[in-house]
Amino acid sequence: MGYAGKVLFIDLTSGTHRTEELNRTWAQLYFGGKGLGVKYFVSMTAPSIDALSPENRVVLMTGPLAGTIAPCSGRLSVTTKSPASGTILECGVGGTVGPEIKFAGYDGIIIEGRANDPVYAVVDDDKVSVHPAGDLWGRGCHDTELMLKDRLGEEFRVISIGQAGENLVPMACLTSELYRQAGRGGVGAVFGSKRLKALCIRGRKPVRVPDMTEFMKVVGELMREDCLTDTNLWARTDGTPLLVEASNSAGILPTKNFQDGVFEGFKTINSESVRSVRQRKNACFACTLACGNYVRSGGAVVEGPEYETLALAGSNCGISDLDAVIRFNAACDDLGLDTISTGNVVAFAMELTERGIHDFGMRFGDIRPYLEVPGLIARREGIGSDLAQGVRYVAEKYGGRNFAMEVKGLEIPGYEPRGAWGMGLAYATSDRGACHMRAWPVADEAYGTLDPFTTEGKAALVIGGQHYNAIKFSLIVCDFWAISMENMARLASAATGRHVTSEELERAGERIYNTTRLFNVRAGFRRAADTLPDRIFKETLKTGRAAGRTYPKEEFERMLSEYYALRGWDEEGVPTPTKLEELEIS
Amino acid sequence: MEYYQHEMFHRNAPMEHGQSVSEIPSCGVMVVLHGSLERYAPPGQGRRMIVHLPRGRTMADLIDIIGIPRQYVSFGAVNGVRREMNQELKDGDEVALFTPLSGG
Ligand code: SF4
Numbered sequence A: 001m002g003y004a005g006k007v008l009f010i011d012l013t014s015g016t017h018r019t020e021e022l023n024r025t026w027a028q029l030y031f032g033g034k035g036l037g038v039k040y041f042v043s044m045t046a047p048s049i050d051a052l053s054p055e056n057r058v059v060l061m062t063g064p065l066a067g068t069i070a071p072c073s074g075r076l077s078v079t080t081k082s083p084a085s086g087t088i089l090e091c092g093v094g095g096t097v098g099p100e101i102k103f104a105g106y107d108g109i110i111i112e113g114r115a116n117d118p119v120y121a122v123v124d125d126d127k128v129s130v131h132p133a134g135d136l137w138g139r140g141c142h143d144t145e146l147m148l149k150d151r152l153g154e155e156f157r158v159i160s161i162g163q164a165g166e167n168l169v170p171m172a173c174l175t176s177e178l179y180r181q182a183g184r185g186g187v188g189a190v191f192g193s194k195r196l197k198a199l200c201i202r203g204r205k206p207v208r209v210p211d212m213t214e215f216m217k218v219v220g221e222l223m224r225e226d227c228l229t230d231t232n233l234w235a236r237t238d239g240t241p242l243l244v245e246a247s248n249s250a251g252i253l254p255t256k257n258f259q260d261g262v263f264e265g266f267k268t269i270n271s272e273s274v275r276s277v278r279q280r281k282n283a284c285f286a287c288t289l290a291c292g293n294y295v296r297s298g299g300a301v302v303e304g305p306e307y308e309t310l311a312l313a314g315s316n317c318g319i320s321d322l323d324a325v326i327r328f329n330a331a332c333d334d335l336g337l338d339t340i341s342t343g344n345v346v347a348f349a350m351e352l353t354e355r356g357i358h359d360f361g362m363r364f365g366d367i368r369p370y371l372e373v374p375g376l377i378a379r380r381e382g383i384g385s386d387l388a389q390g391v392r393y394v395a396e397k398y399g400g401r402n403f404a405m406e407v408k409g410l411e412i413p414g415y416e417p418r419g420a421w422g423m424g425l426a427y428a429t430s431d432r433g434a435c436h437m438r439a440w441p442v443a444d445e446a447y448g449t450l451d452p453f454t455t456e457g458k459a460a461l462v463i464g465g466q467h468y469n470a471i472k473f474s475l476i477v478c479d480f481w482a483i484s485m486e487n488m489a490r491l492a493s494a495a496t497g498r499h500v501t502s503e504e505l506e507r508a509g510e511r512i513y514n515t516t517r518l519f520n521v522r523a524g525f526r527r528a529a530d531t532l533p534d535r536i537f538k539e540t541l542k543t544g545r546a547a548g549r550t551y552p553k554e555e556f557e558r559m560l561s562e563y564y565a566l567r568g569w570d571e572e573g574v575p576t577p578t579k580l581e582e583l584e585i586s
Numbered sequence B: 001m002e003y004y005q006h007e008m009f010h011r012n013a014p015m016e017h018g019q020s021v022s023e024i025p026s027c028g029v030m031v032v033l034h035g036s037l038e039r040y041a042p043p044g045q046g047r048r049m050i051v052h053l054p055r056g057r058t059m060a061d062l063i064d065i066i067g068i069p070r071q072y073v074s075f076g077a078v079n080g081v082r083r084e085m086n087q088e089l090k091d092g093d094e095v096a097l098f099t100p101l102s103g104g
Helices: A024-030 A033-044 A097-103 A141-152 A187-193 A212-227 A242-250 A271-276 A307-312 A322-335 A339-354 A367-379 A391-398 A421-429 A458-475 A485-496 A502-522 A534-538 A553-567 A577-582 B007-012 B035-040 B059-066
Strands: A006-011 A016-021 A058-061 A076-081 A088-093 A108-112 A119-124 A127-132 A157-160 A174-176 A180-182 A196-202 A278-282 A292-297 A300-303 B026-033 B048-054 B075-078 B081-083 B094-098
Touching: A006 A119, A006 A127, A024 A033, A024 A502, A033 A058, A033 A076, A033 A088, A033 A108, A033 A458, A033 A502, A058 A187, A076 A097, A076 A187, A088 A502, A097 A157, A097 A196, A108 A196, A119 A141, A141 A157, A141 A174, A141 A196, A141 A322, A174 A187, A187 A196, A212 A485, A242 A271, A242 A307, A242 B075, A242 B081, A242 B094, A271 A278, A271 A292, A292 A322, A300 A322, A307 A322, A307 A339, A322 A339, A322 A367, A339 A367, A339 A391, A421 A458, A421 A553, A458 A485, A458 A502, A458 A553, A485 A502, A502 A577, B026 B035, B026 B059, B035 B094, B048 B059, B059 B075, B059 B094
Parallel strands: A006 A108, A119 A196, B026 B094
Antiparallel strands: A006 A016, A058 A076, A058 A108, A076 A088, A088 A180, A119 A127, A157 A174, A157 A196, A174 A180, A278 A292, A292 A300, B026 B048, B075 B081, B075 B094
8 A cells, every 4th residue: 555556667679568567575675756766676687787778777766655645755766877977877857757656556667778769758657668768869958848748738847858868967956846846966967868758647547545543643743743834934934045145154055066055145146136026936746745846037937946056056166156157057057957067067167267277167166157067968069078078087088176066977076075074974964965865964963063173973864864864765754854764664554554563664774785785785885985075074164164174085994884883884885794684685 | 034032031030020121230142942942932023033041041041941842953153163062152143953863
């Protein structure tokens, strides 16, 4: 129950499809979303494959709560192998596409193979078809989505790629409902390599829960007592732009390619400024928090800009002009580019230019070239052909390795690790390169009461966060609801009809984290890759709370060893056979 | 910018009979209530207000005076820099208060 009971496989090589019964044993061990998507993915895919080959797959997986009225349950998990990092890549996208898959009668959709020519796939309840997409190829996500809705009907939910995905740019994302992205690690390029322009879904089936009265009671109580409280309602009043001022105050707002943690121009890109151009709020399916902000400014309309965009494409590029950030954001959304990685590579190019290492024709704060870069990257034209390959590639080609702000090839998001030492460990040990969504110790360090400038206790903190998020993204409860494990267990029990405890969820979180780690180990990743750029260890920040402090590499390495030991991994970060057996991972 | 003398000031800083507000040794701080904390501002006030406090009061005192339950304030910043709760406030300070934050 809670599950549709079926998984749909679409093979683009042959243009055929098939359905399989949901693997109930896996559903019990991994629940749904991230965990179940990862389990399906690793069971079918060799870790050594080229991410852009037909052997790669894309697993779209819903959770047991998708399509119900449980708040914050409307997101969709997407798993593949990342062309940016070479690790496993799991990312989430909001909107309504997740529940729509459930309404069509599936827990997940798995895309395999490669079409000869561009195609789009349509899932209309039980009817599945693949169509030529020649007229859509070359278009942005907005045109693509609107044209497909015109063609198929307004009720279809569309998930598509723009020109960046078509051109296999490793920072290409998927876009749904015009403004929602599965952003990181290049899942858009994987779609592009399969010549899959879009996936369109319409469903009309009901979603069942085991006991409707009990389900409504649990959801109602949790909504009142845990969700709609002052702990979470910042999402509604502000949404993520609130973090601009919070991070700036805490000295962790990435500024000018992570040269500082405080940005003098923060006031024009903070939440108050975003609210001043906001037209209305927006929410994913069944969400009561509604973190989305529709803004119109500078001739552009976006749902955003989110904190990550304001930080990486704003302060980190020395840009304090909100109109410019919004236009950059709108361009990236349409071209299908991840704003975190795109902002990072622009900032890196600006620093290389300022230092005279290579002239990309732009310096911090230069708006005109900054606004041209997304188009150049997506089309791989001019400087865009280098920048499209990401910060690591550009550093290897031109220099600046010490300040190439990436981990495992994935660019660093909006939290400066020198002002939150545990966050450094979270980036280093994330399963997809530098990512803020595996553990978020900044909540306790930079914004909370823990000392940010120590490694003491941080290994356990990061592990706890990684397990919590792994299971949260498997049940699919949005990040922005700070729900307790106990209440997640109540939701899981109400959706599945079996008694789920918080201990079981904690263990499932650990199982999921070890499953992704094992894939990465088999893909060749070891301790040497679990690190941070030299800038973090060798340079100090100039301003703010962390000014003048060094983050000693030896301290970081000690914390990393402690992390491995607590996890039951060896000194190279490889899960031991005993640990894998204990977690029932094969 | 709107100015407002928070009513709680009168409750927390007792006045001598006949004494006017201006005669109390006090300091005025600009408070910015971020996120859902804005609902602790008086109706129609937005999220910015001026609160007058007796001298020597801290950020923690300010939060109590406004009446925000402490578990809903994750941290505060004075003049743009995060400070501890026992930070003493001075006349003209701008104090930003934040709710707990999750995700990102
Ligand atoms: S809080 Fe935002 S991202 Fe999360 S489910 Fe709600 S609208 Fe979607």
